[in-house]
Amino acid sequence: ETGVTQTPRHLVMGMTNKKSLKCEQHLGHNAMYWYKQSAKKPLELMFVYNFKEQTENNSVPSRFSPECPNSSHLFLHLHTLQPEDSALYLCASSQGIGLYEQYFGPGTRLTVT
Amino acid sequence: GENVEQHPSTLSVQEGDSAVIKCTYSDSASNYFPWYKQELGKGPQLIIDIRSNVGEKKDQRIAVTLNKTAKHFSLHITETQPEDSAVYFCAADMYSGGGADGLTFGKGTHLIIQP
Numbered sequence: 526e527t528g529v530t531q532t533p534r535h536l537v538m539g540m541t542n543k544k545s546l547k548c549e550q551h552l553g554h555n556a557m558y559w560y561k562q563s564a565k566k567p568l569e570l571m572f573v574y575n576f577k578e579q580t581e582n583n584s585v586p587s588r589f590s591p592e593c594p595n596s597s598h599l600f601l602h603l604h605t606l607q608p609e610d611s612a613l614y615l616c617a618s619s620q621g622i623g624l625y626e627q628y629f630g631p632g633t634r635l636t637v638t
Numbered sequence: 639g640e641n642v643e644q645h646p647s648t649l650s651v652q653e654g655d656s657a658v659i660k661c662t663y664s665d666s667a668s669n670y671f672p673w674y675k676q677e678l679g680k681g682p683q684l685i686i687d688i689r690s691n692v693g694e695k696k697d698q699r700i701a702v703t704l705n706k707t708a709k710h711f712s713l714h715i716t717e718t719q720p721e722d723s724a725v726y727f728c729a730a731d732m733y734s735g736g737g738a739d740g741l742t743f744g745k746g747t748h749l750i751i752q753p
Contacts, residue, residue: 527681527683529681531681558740560740565745566745567642567727567742567743567744567745567746568682568727568729568741568743570732570740570741570742573740581740615681615682617681617740622740623670623731624669624670624689624731625670626672626684626687627672627684627740627741628684629674629681629682629683630681631679631680631681632680632681
């Protein structure tokens with residue numbers, strides 16, 4: 526148990542659906558991240574939030590919309606996804622940005638049909 | 639941006655032998671190099687990290703070495719055990735014009751410990 530929880534653990538959605546992924550960290554950290562993990566590809570950084578402010582959007586398509594209402598919670602809103610968006614979506618948190626350890630949640634396995 | 643290369647993609651060793659995984663990075667501004675272990679159905683778990691002010695760090699059977707001049711770092715696991723079987727990722731901190739961001743990861747090494 527890393528102190529970072531993600532729900533749901535598994536999600537199947539059609540291309541016209543709207544769904545949201547939730548992440549919560551219980552570590553008192555200030556920074557939170559979304560990563561995408563696809564088969565045979567490195568983990569890809571999607572978004573970074575530091576003290577609730579978005580500091581990085583790594584050229585992610587607008588069909589992915591993050592939200593960070595406070596330093597403990599992070600959401601990823603999904604709409605009109607494509608089958609190639611099927612992947613494991615990982616949330617992580619760290620004390621700050623830069624030379625700080627990142628702690629990952631278990632991920633949400635997303636399948637887009 | 640940062641680019642991290644990791645080798646090999648698959649590594650099979652006999653139980654009790656040592657395993658070495660190597661990574662290179664491109665951005666000389668990187669100063670933080672963590673290693674993660676990911677087991678099936680779980681998120682990556684930090685196992686050891688090293689910062690650029692040291693060349694080597696050890697924690698029981700796990701060690702990491704860093705050569706900043708050559709821009710490469712390695713993970714060494716000694717006396718391997720079946721529970722060491724997993725996918726291992728190296729990473730480096732990445733920077734954009736505004737400062738530090740997240741991590742750039744290698745593609746991973748599937749380590750298989752043969753009994």
